[in-house]
Amino acid sequence: MPQMERAEWLNLNGTWEFAETQDNNDEQFLTAETFPDTITVPFCRESRLSGLQRTGFMKNVWYRRTFAIPADWKSPRIRLNIGACDWITRVWINGTFIGRHRGGNVAFGFDITEALKPGKNTVVIHAFDDTPSGLQPLGKQSNREKSYAIFYTRTTGIWQTVWLEGLGDAYLSDFHIIPDPDRSRILIQAEVDGPSQGLTLLAQAEAAGKTVGQDETAADWRNIHLTLDLNEKRLWSLDDPFLYDLVLTLKRGGQVIDQVKSYFGLRKVSIQGAAILINDQPIFQRLVLDQGFYPDGVWTAPSDEALKRDIELSKAVGFNGARLHQKVFEPRFLYWADRLGYLVWGEYPSFGANYGNPVVNVPITQEWVEIVRRDRNHPSIIGWCPFNETPPEAGEIQRMVIPLTRALDPTRPVIETSGWTHTLADPEVLDAHDYNQNPVTFRQKWDDYFTALPIPARYAPSSQGLPFFISEYGGIGWFEAKDRESWGYGNNPKTLEEFYERYAGLTNAQLDNRNLFGFCYTQLTDVEQEKNGIYQYDRTPKFDAEKLRVINSRKAAYEENPPIEVRKITPSWKVLVGAVPDGEQAKEWRYVLNPPGGSWTTLDYDDSAWNRGRAGFGRKEGWENRIRTPWTGKDIWLRQKFEYDGSPFDTGALVTHYDNATEVYVNGEKIWSREGWNNNYEGFQVTEALHQVLRQGTNVIAIHCHQDEGGQYIDAALLIGEAK
Numbered sequence: 001m002p003q004m005e006r007a008e009w010l011n012l013n014g015t016w017e018f019a020e021t022q023d024n025n026d027e028q029f030l031t032a033e034t035f036p037d038t039i040t041v042p043f044c045r046e047s048r049l050s051g052l053q054r055t056g057f058m059k060n061v062w063y064r065r066t067f068a069i070p071a072d073w074k075s076p077r078i079r080l081n082i083g084a085c086d087w088i089t090r091v092w093i094n095g096t097f098i099g100r101h102r103g104g105n106v107a108f109g110f111d112i113t114e115a116l117k118p119g120k121n122t123v124v125i126h127a128f129d130d131t132p133s134g135l136q137p138l139g140k141q142s143n144r145e146k147s148y149a150i151f152y153t154r155t156t157g158i159w160q161t162v163w164l165e166g167l168g169d170a171y172l173s174d175f176h177i178i179p180d181p182d183r184s185r186i187l188i189q190a191e192v193d194g195p196s197q198g199l200t201l202l203a204q205a206e207a208a209g210k211t212v213g214q215d216e217t218a219a220d221w222r223n224i225h226l227t228l229d230l231n232e233k234r235l236w237s238l239d240d241p242f243l244y245d246l247v248l249t250l251k252r253g254g255q256v257i258d259q260v261k262s263y264f265g266l267r268k269v270s271i272q273g274a275a276i277l278i279n280d281q282p283i284f285q286r287l288v289l290d291q292g293f294y295p296d297g298v299w300t301a302p303s304d305e306a307l308k309r310d311i312e313l314s315k316a317v318g319f320n321g322a323r324l325h326q327k328v329f330e331p332r333f334l335y336w337a338d339r340l341g342y343l344v345w346g347e348y349p350s351f352g353a354n355y356g357n358p359v360v361n362v363p364i365t366q367e368w369v370e371i372v373r374r375d376r377n378h379p380s381i382i383g384w385c386p387f388n389e390t391p392p393e394a395g396e397i398q399r400m401v402i403p404l405t406r407a408l409d410p411t412r413p414v415i416e417t418s419g420w421t422h423t424l425a426d427p428e429v430l431d432a433h434d435y436n437q438n439p440v441t442f443r444q445k446w447d448d449y450f451t452a453l454p455i456p457a458r459y460a461p462s463s464q465g466l467p468f469f470i471s472e473y474g475g476i477g478w479f480e481a482k483d484r485e486s487w488g489y490g491n492n493p494k495t496l497e498e499f500y501e502r503y504a505g506l507t508n509a510q511l512d513n514r515n516l517f518g519f520c521y522t523q524l525t526d527v528e529q530e531k532n533g534i535y536q537y538d539r540t541p542k543f544d545a546e547k548l549r550v551i552n553s554r555k556a557a558y559e560e561n562p563p564i565e566v567r568k569i570t571p572s573w574k575v576l577v578g579a580v581p582d583g584e585q586a587k588e589w590r591y592v593l594n595p596p597g598g599s600w601t602t603l604d605y606d607d608s609a610w611n612r613g614r615a616g617f618g619r620k621e622g623w624e625n626r627i628r629t630p631w632t633g634k635d636i637w638l639r640q641k642f643e644y645d646g647s648p649f650d651t652g653a654l655v656t657h658y659d660n661a662t663e664v665y666v667n668g669e670k671i672w673s674r675e676g677w678n679n680n681y682e683g684f685q686v687t688e689a690l691h692q693v694l695r696q697g698t699n700v701i702a703i704h705c706h707q708d709e710g711g712q713y714i715d716a717a718l719l720i721g722e723a724k
Contacts, residue, residue, distance in 0.1 A: 001081075001107070002335040003377050005261040008073050008166030012123075016041050017064040018052070029062040030092065030124060039063070041162055042083065044155040047298040056145065057132070061157040063125040067164065069116065075166025077194075078116060080123065081109035083160025083330070087136045088128040094121055103367035104129070104136070105328035105349060106374055107160070111167075127157040134357065137364060139326035139349025140291060140527075149487075151351075152291075152528045155299040160330060168258035170194030170219075172201075172248055177264045177377045178411060181279060184233040185213070186264060190248070191222035198252045205264075206245040207232050219250055235279050236265030236379045238320055241341030243379075265338060265379025269412050271428060274563035276413060276467045276517045278343075278382065282562035284511070285343055285382075285518025286552050288314050288534070289472060290322040292329055293527045295537050299327065307333045309539065311342050314524055316545050317534055318552025321380075323418070323471060323520050326351055326388060328371055337380035344380050346371065347418070350387040355394035365401055369408065376409045383429070384409070387417035391622065395423035418471050420622060420679075422461050430463040432679065433472035435522075437490030439505025441676040443512075446470070448674075448684065450515040453653045454570055455683035455719070458581040465566040467517050474506055475522035478542055479531040488532035489522070499543070504551045514557040571651045571721035577642050577701050579655060579717035580616050580626050581681065586717075588612050590639045593631070600637060601665035601702040607639050620659060620711030631712060638703040638714070646696035649720035652687040656716040658705060664716065665702040669693045681715075690720065 017035035029035060043050035045061060069078060082089065086104025090097070093115035101108040115121075130136065131154055132143045142151040175190040188203055199219035203226045205212050213228035234242045243263045250258040270277045277283075290310065294301055301307045307330060314322060321343030324333075328349065337344050348368055353360040368386055375381055386401050387394060398416050402424055405414045416424045419433035436442045454464045477488015478499060493499040510519040526533040536542055578585030590610035599605050613629035617636055620627070654664055659677035663670060671689035693699075705714040 001331055003262045003331065004172075006165055006167070006259070008070075008075050010067070010070060010164040012065065012067060012162040012164060013041050015039075015065075018045070019062040020045065020054075020058045021060045021062075022058065024060060024128065026060070029064070029126075030095070035062065035064055041158050042160050043297055043300050044086075044157055044159045046153050046155060047300065048296045049300070049302060055153055057154075058156055059128060059130050061127050061129070063158060064122065066120050066122050068120055069164070073166050076169050077111055077113045077167040077171070079109045079165045079167055080112045081107060081163050081165055082125070082158065083107050083162065084328070085125070085127050085158045085160075086129050086155050090126045092124040102363050103370065104155075106367060106370045107331075108370070109165075125158065129156045131156075131352070134352070134354030135360060136353065137349050137360075138352025140293070140351065141349075143352060147528045150530060152293055152530075153298050159298075159300045168194070168250060170196060170199055170250060170252075171258040172250060172260050174222075174373060175248065175260075175262075175377075176373075177246070177262075179264065179266050179268060179379070181233070181235055181266045181268050183229075184266075185227055185229045186266070188224075188226040188228065188248075190219070190224040190226070192219050192224065192250065196221050199257065200251050201226065202249045202251065203228055204247045204249070205230060206247070207234070212244070230266070234266065236267040236338075236341075237279060238283065238341045238343070241265065241339060241379075243338060262377070263338070264377065267379050269382050271413060271467060272564045273566045274465055274467050274515060274517075275558070276382075276429070277562075282517070282559050282564075283320075283343075284556035284558050285321055285469065286319050287321045287323055287343070287345070287471075287518055287520040288319040289325045289520055289523040290314070291325045291523060291525075291527050292327045292333075293525075293537075301330065301333070304332050308336045308340070310524065311336055311340050313535060313539060315340070315342065316549065317543075318549035319521075321345075321382075322524065323347065323385070325523075331374070334375060334378045334380060338378055342380055343382050345383045345385050345415075346375055346381050347385040347388060350390060350394075355391055355397065358396075361397045361400070364397060365404070368401055369404065372405060372408045376411075381412065383413045383415065385415045385418050389420045389433070390417045392421050392423075392625070394421060398423055413467070415471075424461075427461060427466060429467045430461070431469050431471040434470050435473065435475055435489040436676050437476070437502060437506075438676065439502060439509060441674075442473075442506055443509035444674070445676050445678065446509060446513055446516070449682065450513070451685065453651065453683035453685055455653065455655050455681065456573060459579070459655055459681035459683075459717070469516050469518040469520070470510060471520045472522050473510075473519060474503065475532040476502060477532050483531070485529050486531040487529065496543070500547055500551075503548070507551055508554070511554055511556045514561045515563050517558055517562075571653075573653070573719045573721040574647075574649075575717060575719055576644060576699075577640060577716065577718035579681065579715045580628070582717060586615060587640060587642075588614055589617075591617065591629070592637050593633050593635065595635075596637050599668065600639070601700075602668035603641075603698065603700045605639070610639065616657070616713055616715035617705075618659070618711065618713035620713040623711070623713055626715070627713070631714075633707070635704065635706050636714060638705075639700060641698055641700050642718070644694050644696060644699055649690075649722060650687070651721050652685070652690035653683040653719045653721075654686045654716060655681055655683045655719060657681045657713055658716075659711060659713045660706055660708045662703060662705045662714065666690065666693045666718075667695065667699055683719075690718075
């Protein structure tokens with residue numbers, strides 16, 4: 001581990017004996033004289049680098065090899081570490097069962113001292129992985145036999161480094177570094193495994209080979225606290241990713257019992273108003289979606305250099321960070337992000353679990369705790385994102401995991417789930433996914449979003465006053481038309497110039513919006529059939545890196561005028577026309593699915609022959625619980641009469657969730673229209689229009705919604721009120 005390095009360690013990667021079986025009760029390989037295959041660890045059986053490249057489903061995989069403890073090791077305890085193994089892992093040493101771990105994404109290990117013998121020892125590792133079960137998270141691993149859509153080749157069993165480590169009779173089992181740049185210091189919370197009587201812990205920070213801070217305290221169990229005041233202050237930043245060296249030494253009397261080498265960066269992340277600040281500066285986060293797949297290693301990079309190169313390729317086109325998407329990245333990747341000055345959001349591979357089954361809640365929560373504890377000392381990580389595009393039934397686990405994450409690491413913002421279902425009552429950051437390929441309507445939508453009126457919480461969680469970014473956009477396909485297995489979002493540009501024009505239009509819309517703290521383009525590289533990367537799957541170029549760098553690195557409005565001071569206005573609303581969230585105030589609509597002709601938007605129009613139905617109208621994934629009247633065609637026309645008592649108002653809002661292009665009329669006059677779509681209820685300013693068209697007594701609202709692609713949905717409310 002680059003952040004927890006000990007002097008005595010032995011890498012066990014390389015050739016192992018290997019076997020696989022679908023029979024969960026078949027344990028012959030605990031005692032078998034020979035295994036049928038060999039495999040190269042740490043590469044999964046599905047990968048080319050494993051030597052096997054077997055991509056079909058397999059529930060059980062077995063590994064065996066021998067090893068000897070180096071003769072010059074002086075450590076009294078030996079630990080076997082496994083960087084990651086998907087999904088339930090069991091370990092035996094010389095026939096003795098050592099331990100079990102559940103979770104496929106994070107390092108774990110076992111003390112094997114008592115099972116060792118002089119000379120040659122044998123380790124057997126078994127992994128159980130039932131991908132289609134719905135009982136385990138998969139990330140982007142396909143739950144079908146082959147890859148499809150946004151899901152790719154699976155990873156079964158060991159996929160990160162296996163190594164031995166020499167430990168003291170007591171040793172540091174964990175430590176948390178909390179930077180405090182304002183006071184030129186770091187705080188350390190540490191834990192000790194083993195007898196702690198008489199132990200002291202010495203922490204020493206170094207810069208350029210000289211000591212710049214140290215502290216010593218009694219090492220009592222897991223309640224150890226140190227403060228290192230630094231006499232040389234140098235912040236970690238994108239331009240200067242300076243890292244201090246750190247040495248932690250456990251002593252008993254004058255004897256060194258355990259020693260760990262590490263490092264840290266002096267930087268802080270904070271939220272002020274609707275801005276995320278890094279070292280008190282509004283750094284615009286120019287992120288790219290990085291899925292961490294490799295054509296030869298699948299989830300495992302072929303080399304340490306490959307991890308470093310991915311960051312260098314990203315920076316070459318003007319990105320300054322990444323969403324590490326649906327995968328827990330290797331610690332060595334995070335080391336290079338720390339070293340090279342690269343911002344990352346840590347994410348859990350949350351796809352694949354059936355959140356309607358509460359059985360999944362405990363293993364996901366337990367593993368997420370392990371992930372945060374493993375990675376929270378990396379200065380490159382500037383936020384956590386435990387879930388992505390979750391269904392409504394994931395709300396329960398999200399409401400458990402988010403406060404737990406904040407407690408484990410109070411130094412970083414946490415996004416409840418990227419895109420889609422937000423259920424948290426007190427979010428601190430919000431985001432959206434938008435693959436609209438039209439730069440004009442894309443810009444209009446997000447300009448509108450931040451001028452939208454604050455609407456009651458029953459319609460949608462309010463993002464007013466919260467940091468916000470579009471955490472997935474673009475995904476522009478670029479591949480040969482004859483390649484029918486491949487895809488990207490929207491229609492492929494016909495020329496390179498058309499690609500650059502669309503890319504610049506979508507990106508500039510965000511750089512020009514001071515209310516966005518960043519963007520995240522989909523994606524860094526092609527992955528199997530999804531060919532919308534900046535680079536090919538093998539990391540060769542697709543585009544002119546300099547052209548993209550100029551587009552991405554242009555100064556953002558957020559950097560010049562961040563939304564640090566946000567004035568919240570909450571009108572007192574009265575419902576004239578109710579939407580689904582308004583309950584009994586949502587009245588029946590008249591509707592037709594063919595062009596009505598005539599003056600269908602006016603009050604006097606005869607709609608008695610129209611159908612009757614309640615909103616919402618449509619067919620849209622994730623919104624099934626809001627749909628009262630199915631609508632599966634291209635167009636729908638709606639009318640509803642309502643009463644207005646003539647009372648004065650200074651604010652008028654149309655609240656609508658529309659998908660796609662929509663026009664809204666009151667008493668025959670158009671009061672609002674938009675191309676594109678949104679993915680939740682939003683409040684749009686229509687005060688001036690309502691002042692002109694509303695009349696005391698009976699009025700009519702008329703709506704036309706046209707669906708272009710994907711799901712369709714239309715619902716609307718009309719509100720008037722007075723600003724407080």
